[in-house]
Amino acid sequence: MSSPYFDELKVSLLIPRSRTSTEANRTGEWSFSRPAYRDKTAPCRAACPCATDIPRVETLVAEGRLDEALAAILEENPLPAVCGRVCFHPCESRCNRSELDEAVSVNALERFVSDREAVRCDREEVRCDRGIARAEGPASLGDGAAAKGSVAIVGSGPAGLAAAYFMNALGYACEILEAESEAGGLLRYGIPAYRLPPAALRRDLARIEAAGARFRFRERIGERDLARLRSRFSAVIIASGHAKARSLGVPGEELAEDALGFLRRTRLGGSEPGHSSARTGARGKVAVIGGGNTAIDAARSLVRLGCEATIVYRRRRADMPAFPEEVEAAIDEGVELVETAVPIRLERSPAGISLSVQATRPEGAGLDGRPSFVPVHGEVRVLEVAAALCAVGAEAAEPWMKPRESALSLRRCAIELDGPAAPLAFVGDLRGPRETVADAVASGKEAAIALDALFRSGRDSIAGETERCRVGDGEGLSMAAYMGGPKAAPSRRVVAFRDLNTDYFRLSPRKVGPVIPADRARDAFAEARDGLAREDAIAQASRCLSCGRCNDCDNCRTFCPELAVRATPEREREIDEYHCKGCGLCAAECPRSAIEMEVQAP
């Protein structure tokens, strides 16, 4: 209600108001510094051996642009379906978000992005096992059309696949020579199906083949074949991995089966859904000697075959080189762990094998910084087992698979450049400081970049070219940076948590695909972890803080007191230098440290 009093009330209201544009007020003349959009390196990307541009991938997933997200991964890594499952994800260990709440589920998101493509692949019934692929490849990474040369790659494990994929992208015709009848190497024969289902591997292989790589199976290359290959091809890359198991070096060592051989038999005979497990011959209580991922893979496979598995490791659980989550999963599934125990003898017994182990204790520091473990004399116990598996490491199958002293040694590959013969590169486990799939991919990529630099600009250019595309403070090389694409080479400065303006981040819980307990799986070797649903994946990708990378949040434009930040139709931002007074609010309010204030010369 309003009384006539108020209707008629006239109160003086003279206020300072102006309709004159303030544009004429060139506040930019006050400025002695100016903001500049300078993308930096996110710590996850610096930690990734493949140098995947993770913030860009997660931004695209968060926006639902999943095809582009996959393409962004494929710029740096041809094995997203594999790595989305088996990678040890150092990216997550270095994720800045973990200082806010919990790390972004980068690994699960990589799997989500690749699985989504896989659905389409499967519908088209792509079967690449025999080299028949009809899948559409990713957008060509290079000028590809005319082959710049041809490369022979020995071995189709992750390093060989990556070398082929990237050489291909750089315009070389590639031929992969594989001793087995199917591609994948360790991925196919060494990693159990519950961690890496064959269908996932098939999808990555199909894409690599569709992009141009040619596979030739049952081609076992020996030392005598090298000269022939080096005369026929522009380059030869040896990616044959560590195929020979190390032995225990104790009496009765021949009684223990090589764990890689066991995994191979399991994969061939027992792990495909519907196959019988009888061919693996495993039953009863089985000891697995070793503490690496192969030991865990063997033990968890034994559980799935109905055996009792006991891991015998000479150091403590915390010292195991196996991924901690894998160790945890094994123990959850009932694997027994005997720590600080070293085998000293294996003997036949009526039940199978008597395995004598001696207790150890830590003493001093070894060469790698970890404590050495020395035997405790007198403390010997005997484990009665049906069988024993040996998983104490592997090495190159033949002596010639090691590069010579004279080879050019890079961080992850070595290249022999002697005389007129084609260069001979060694990649993957043969050269890697760490034997993981991601490191193998990184090694293959480094070899591809080094060889291309060699062919284009000569030996002396290799160091500079590889260094140019190194990402952040890490060891990974970016193929996109090498090829010089958009946003290819961000500053190498790695964004720390303290560089972020966390006022704009809400806490939100991390989610990864749920674990399916072995006893509830539809099949013993069915994948042990589910993927993320689409809505979960988008929510999880939205958790990415996009450290150091502008993701169009528009805070800079919102906060600029002079309206000097303008958005262009291409979603880029530009600074109106006539009005930017250099106050630095935009840089201070940028949540992700993507803006630098640059002092101007007087």
Added chain:
Amino acid sequence: MMKVLEGSQAVAEAVRLARVAVVSAYPITPQTHIVEELARYCAEGSMDGRFICVESEHSAMASVIGSEAGGARSFTASSSHGLALMHEMLHWASGARLPIVMAEVNRALGPGWNLWLDQTDSLAQRDTGWIQLYCQDGQEALDSTLIAYRLAEAVNLPVMVVLDAFFLSHTYESVDLPSQEEVDRFLPRFAPKFRLDTAEPYALCEVAPPGAYMEMRRSIQLAMEAAPGALLAAEEEFRSIFARGYGLVDAYRCEDAEIVLAMAGTTASTCRLAVDELRERGEKVGLLRFRLFRPFPADAIRAALGGARKVAVLDRNCSFGAGGIFAQELRAALYGRERRALHGAVGQPQVFGYIAGLGGRDVTPALLCEMYRLTRDSDSPPAEGAWLGLDEEMLR
């Protein structure tokens, strides 16, 4: 609907009923309960408003200046040091003629650090161009907050609704809580006379050179002069719906009083007891409660004092070197005015200033009777006022 509410809750309920769209505040005892309650309303969705968290009172006022200029009915609350920090922005609010309403809980300023009742914080803001209304109880705090919006939006000046620390802010009383429908009838939706609009851009609070500034100041003064009339008109509307009102001043048994005791806030309700007691003893005494302090309603006060010979003002504040602020204001309002007093005396009543109850010290009926006795038995008032209830030992 009658409800038992804390004084702070009564204010918060009024803000919700006024359909305030933006609240921005920084917590400070004893004001915190008000904004805590409002934050809860906003969070649970029982109030269709946005609560803007800020890092200081200066920013709280800056935020509501922005929201009010954008055409959103806005509210803030503060107290003591918080209000002192807000001081600069109080000028910006009134100078921009923005009808913001603020609850101000009277609390002492430190040091010594003190959380309790003292009027110096709000009285020190008397020259900022804000209208000030002092409340006596929870009902008046609720009603004044609603009336404040009607008044502020009529004259385009901000209004401070002032509550005593703890005696009002933290005391539970039965309060008649109006319905939303009733409040909507009293208080129309906010129809700003001007607001920032991106469709028709202009700059507010621009430079005003010597050739324009003085006229703008005069415009504020004219609006202040219109405020008492607008307050009475708003109260008339309020009374027609709610059957209660307060007026510019609150006079009790003053009609035939020779001596009037004058004060603001909850102390006045204590004084009612003292007046009744003194009346029973045959003393001709009345009570005048200051409600509207800015603008100072001189005419209404003069009328209410009638023919009294003496006025004893109780100030729970001190302007050091000049005495109690209400006493000063009253003296200035009375000086040089003609009148015909009772018993043939000519001239205005003598103003006796007393300072008591600082920093939360109790003001009891006995103390008020003592104040009356001192006034009755003195021929002339002390120059800068007398301090009541001091422990002289501590000062020795």
